[in-house]
Amino acid sequence: MVSKNLVELxxxxxxxxxxxxxxxxxxxxxxxxxIGLVGESGCxxxxxxxxxxxxxxxxxxxxxxxxxxxxxxxxGPRTVLEGVRGKRIAMIFQDPSSSLNPVLRVGRxxxxxxxxxxxxxxxAARAEALRLLDMVGIPxxxxxxxxxxxxxxxxxxxxxxxxxALAGEPDLLVADEPTxxxxxxxxxxxLDLLIELRAETGMATIFISHDLGAVxxxxxxxxxxxxxxxxxxxxxxxxxxxPRHPYTRGLFDAIPxxxxxxxxxxxxxxxxxxxxxxxxxxxxxxRCSHAAVDCRSHRPDLDPLADxxxxxxxxxxxxxxxxxxxxAETRVMETVS
Ligand SMILES: Nc1ncnc2c1ncn2[C@@H]1O[C@H](COP(=O)(O)OP(=O)(O)OP(=O)(O)O)[C@@H](O)[C@H]1O
Ligand SMILES: [Mg+2]
Numbered sequence: 001m002v003s004k005n006l007v008e009l010x011x012x013x014x015x016x017x018x019x020x021x022x023x024x025x026x027x028x029x030x031x032x033x034x035i036g037l038v039g040e041s042g043c044x045x046x047x048x049x050x051x052x053x054x055x056x057x058x059x060x061x062x063x064x065x066x067x068x069x070x071x072x073x074x075x076g077p078r079t080v081l082e083g084v085r086g087k088r089i090a091m092i093f094q095d096p097s098s099s100l101n102p103v104l105r106v107g108r109x110x111x112x113x114x115x116x117x118x119x120x121x122x123x124a125a126r127a128e129a130l131r132l133l134d135m136v137g138i139p140x141x142x143x144x145x146x147x148x149x150x151x152x153x154x155x156x157x158x159x160x161x162x163x164x165a166l167a168g169e170p171d172l173l174v175a176d177e178p179t180x181x182x183x184x185x186x187x188x189x190x191l192d193l194l195i196e197l198r199a200e201t202g203m204a205t206i207f208i209s210h211d212l213g214a215v216x217x218x219x220x221x222x223x224x225x226x227x228x229x230x231x232x233x234x235x236x237x238x239x240x241x242x243p244r245h246p247y248t249r250g251l252f253d254a255i256p257x258x259x260x261x262x263x264x265x266x267x268x269x270x271x272x273x274x275x276x277x278x279x280x281x282x283x284x285x286x287r288c289s290h291a292a293v294d295c296r297s298h299r300p301d302l303d304p305l306a307d308x309x310x311x312x313x314x315x316x317x318x319x320x321x322x323x324x325x326x327x328a329e330t331r332v333m334e335t336v337s
Contacts, residue, residue: 036215107145117168234309
C-alpha cells in the first residue's frame with residue numbers, strides 16, 4: 001500500500017552514552033514538500049536526520065519509527081536502509097570538503113554514486129555524471145570531470161555534493177546547512193539551485209538552516225526545534241506573521257528584518273541547556289520572559305491549534321487569530337444592535 005506521506009517520523013529518540021538528546025520527534029514529510037528545520041545550535045536538527053538514515057556512530061541509541069513509503073527503517077534489516085539511503089533519501093552536509101574524497105577525481109565520485117544507486121557504468125555513467133554537473137551549474141563539466149575536489153571552490157564543491165545527492169534520483173533531499181560555509185553571493189546561488197532542482201525533479205526537501213530568510217524562500221512549512229524537541233510547527237506564513245512560541249518569536253527578534261522600520265535586534269538571553277541537565281517542565285522556561293509556575297513544573301505537549309499549527313507552550317505569545325475574528329464579529333453585532 002502506498003502511504004499518503006513519503007516519510008513519517010514517530011517518536012524518534014536518540015541517546016549518546018545514556019544522555020538523551022532527541023526526545024521523540026513526530027514529523028510527516030509529504031511528497032514533493034519542502035520543510036525547514038530551524039533552531040539554535042545543538043537542538044537536534046542534524047541528529048534527527050542522521051538517526052533516520054542510520055548515519056550515527058555505534059554509541060548512539062536510536063528508537064522510535066522512521067517509515068519511508070510505509071517501510072520501517074529503524075531496527076529493520078540493513079538491506080532496507082541501504083535501499084533508501086542515497087537512493088530514496090539523499091543528504092548533503094554542511095562541510096562539503098569533508099564529504100568529498102580528496103584523492104578521487106570528482107567525476108569518478110559521481111560515477112561511483114551512479115553505479116551504486118542506478119547500476120550505471122562506462123559511457124552511460126559518464127554521460128549522466130556530465131548531465132548532473134551541468135544541471136547543478138558547473139561550467140565546463142567535461143574538463144572539470146577529471147579534477148580533484150581541491151581544484152574546486154567551496155561553492156563548486158557544494159554543487160558537486162548536490163550532483164552526487166541527485167545521482168540516486170532521490171524522492172527526498174535532506175540539505176543540512178548547505179550554504180553556511182559559503183559567502184553571501186554563492187549562498188544565494190545555491191539556494192536558487194535547490195529551489196530550481198525541486199521544481200524540475202519534484203523531490204521533497206528538508207532544509208536545515210539557521211537562516212530564517214533562506215528557510216522562507218525554500219520551504220512551505222517549518223519546524224522550530226529546541227532542546228531535542230519540536231516546539232512549534234506550521235506554514236511559513238503562520239510562523240513568520242504570527243509566531244506563537246516565545247522561542248520562535250525570539251528567533252525572529254534576533255534577525256534583521258528587511259521590511260518595516262529599523263529596530264534594535266534582541267538576542268535570546270542565555271544559552272541552550274546541555275542535554276544532560278535539562279530543566280524541569282518546559283526546557284525553554286529559564287530563558288523565557290513569559291514563563292509562569294506551570295512552565296517550570298509541567299512540560300507542554302505539542303498540540304494542534306485552531307489555525308492548523310502545532311505548538312508546545314502553556315503561555316503563547318502573539319495573536320489568537322480565530323479569537324480576534326470572533327471579537328471583531330461580536331463588536332459588529334454590538335454596533336448593529
Ligand atoms: N556523535 C555525537 N556524540 C555525542 N553527542 C552528540 C553527537 N552528535 C551530536 N551530539 C549532541 O546531540 C545534540 C544535538 O546535536 P545536533 O548536531 O543535532 O545539533 P544541531 O541542531 O544540528 O546544531 P547545529 O546547528 O550546530 O548543527 C547536541 O547536544 C550534540 O552535542
Ligand atoms: Mg547540525
